[in-house]
Amino acid sequence: MQVQCFGAAGEVTGSCLLLETGRHRLLLDCGLFQGSREEEERNREEFPFPLDSIDAVILSHAHLDHSGRIPLLIKAGYTGPVYAHAATRDLCRIMLKDSGYLNEKDAQWENRKRQRKGLKPVEPIYTLEEAKASMRAFRTLRYDQRRRILPGVHLRLRDAGHILGSAIVELELEANGTRRRLVYTGDLGHRGAPILRDPARVETADQIIMESTYGDRSHRSWEATWTEMAEVLDSAANSGGNVMVPAFAVGRTQELLYAMQMNYHDWGMDRWQIFLDSPMAIEATRVYSRHVDLYDAEARTGHARHDGLFDLPNLRMTRTANQSMAINRIRSGAIIIAGSGMCTGGRIKHHFKHNLWRSDSHVLIVGFQASGTLGRRLVDGATHVRLWGETIRVGAQIHTIGGLSAHADQAGLLEWYEGIAGRPPVILVHGEDDPRECLAGALRERGAKVRLPQRGETLGL
Structure with missing residues (x-):
């Protein structure tokens, strides 16, 4: 064998x-x-x-x-x-x-x-x-x-x-x-x-x-991770810009939405317009909603209490390209969750083009970034990146929330x-x-x- x-x-x-x-x-x-x-x-x-x-x-x-x-x-x-x-x-x-x-x-x-x-x-x-x-x-x-x-x-x-x-x-x-x-x-x-x-x-x-x-x-403790998330969101709200979250459509996106719902008041989530800008992540979230039997006890309780884990009142799920492009007219107060998780493709790159160079913007890195990816370059402190042949200055603050792995x-x-x-x-x-x-x-x-x-x-x- x-x-x-x-x-x-x-x-x-x-x-x-x-x-x-x-x-x-x-x-x-x-x-x-x-x-x-x-x-x-x-x-x-x-x-x-x-x-x-x-x-x-x-x-x-x-x-x-x-x-x-x-x-x-x-x-x-x-x-x-x-x-x-x-x-x-x-x-x-x-x-x-x-x-x-x-x-x-x-x-x-x-x-x-x-x-x-x-x-x-x-x-x-x-x-x-x-x-x-x-x-x-x-x-x-x-x-x-x-x-x-x-x-x-x-x-x-x-x-x-x-x-x-x-x-x-x-x-x-x-x-x-x-x-x-x-x-x-x-x-x-x-x-x-x-x-x-x-x-x-x-x-x-x-x-x-x-x-x-x-x-x-070693990952940070979950308690420290949630505290860090709250601090980053407070900082971003005070700076007046948008928050971009490159997130894997399956797993990380659903965890983020669940955490935002469970900490809705503590994190001041009502200050934000939240966009799930990924057709695949939207479909994956529906699959998660159908498999409640696979949740842990806390999530099953939350599902019963809130009639679902992912239904934030200020969440918009944007499927079409036109809906996605409309987000980029928003200059402040948007949390944009989009793929791809390592920033190698997908809608997150379009949002980077409109926001990454701005000093009041924030990027939350919430997953592993493989060597050679755009996400890894941002984590490693790149000052400029290339998007569709254009050089973009990295003015946004880059936050790595490692405990979310x-x-x-x-x-x-x-x-x-x-x-x-x-x-x-x-x-x-x-x-x-x-x-x-x-x-x-x-x-x-x-x-x-x-x-x-x-x-x-x-x-x-």
Whole structure:
């Protein structure tokens, strides 16, 4: 039995693990590479394994760095099932369609340039219709439901507490008289996060494949995070400008809206016009509203008290391009939540063009910013950025609210691991080199055997 890493090895996007049991071959996740243009070009590479050899795909959650190449996989010839939690399927129906639509737009934009240069046109990685067609491959499970998906392969999904439907993947594998229990964390959630339950405990395993996104740092406490949010909003209100919040459409947006509702009076939210300027985030919020059974106890109580978690009286959901453009006529008092979460595309870049150069504006960074992204450059203190060929001065105040992360920090990852009997060996993925090395050292101090695979490396279980 062995596993081979074809993404998220020394990086945080492109999750894709090929598991070989001796009888079967399975993919754990099949995500997009995201970040710089060079990174995203990797999505056009052929899959490094024969697709007719793959028996099943198991998807940990809906974020595109884990799910975004599934339509491409099917387009290229994969005909098997994709196993996921039901809420993950519902979110993928939104996110993969949006990805296909953006692929088409990106190809159109690129081909206009190529035509002027006399170059051959490029095809979209996959289209909107191909994304929609890929949903027919999904097969859903509930949390804690044990299912035989292949001879000698039993699957159980446990709540990962990262986003709605996110799962820790437990596989019981049997081949040639050998049995192994493999646990793949996907992305582990941040304990105490709004709305969702904490990550489920795993009792036993023979091998752990664990994420390491924040393996080198500690998050601020939730109490300190909410205090910081209140202070930033007060400062922004006093300066008289607008607040721009690049936020992932799934997870972070819903947590922000919930926090704003639960702290509506304490944070003075009635001072603001609040805009959710993302059609995908609007649809994702509706999916969250349909899965109340996945909320933690506090969120279920809040849902019952307020008849919903996301219905602020001064919230406007702007779907159309004209509605979005109208926001930019507002000079003061607007909170604009828009994608993309790493500022690599979407409507947030248009709002930056109108506000980023203004000294009375504020930017709230509320999620991880991968190396090479516009969001990362802002976090790192860039004084100027390029938007559509134009240089824009960064006059706005940039605030990084690190405690809002949907990922466990180092302490959370270690605490989760220490709950497993016997200190099983660990393969660390989904982390840049420094955080991954740091977490590996902390795990080794606790008696774990740790391996850090490079892209394409094969590791025995």
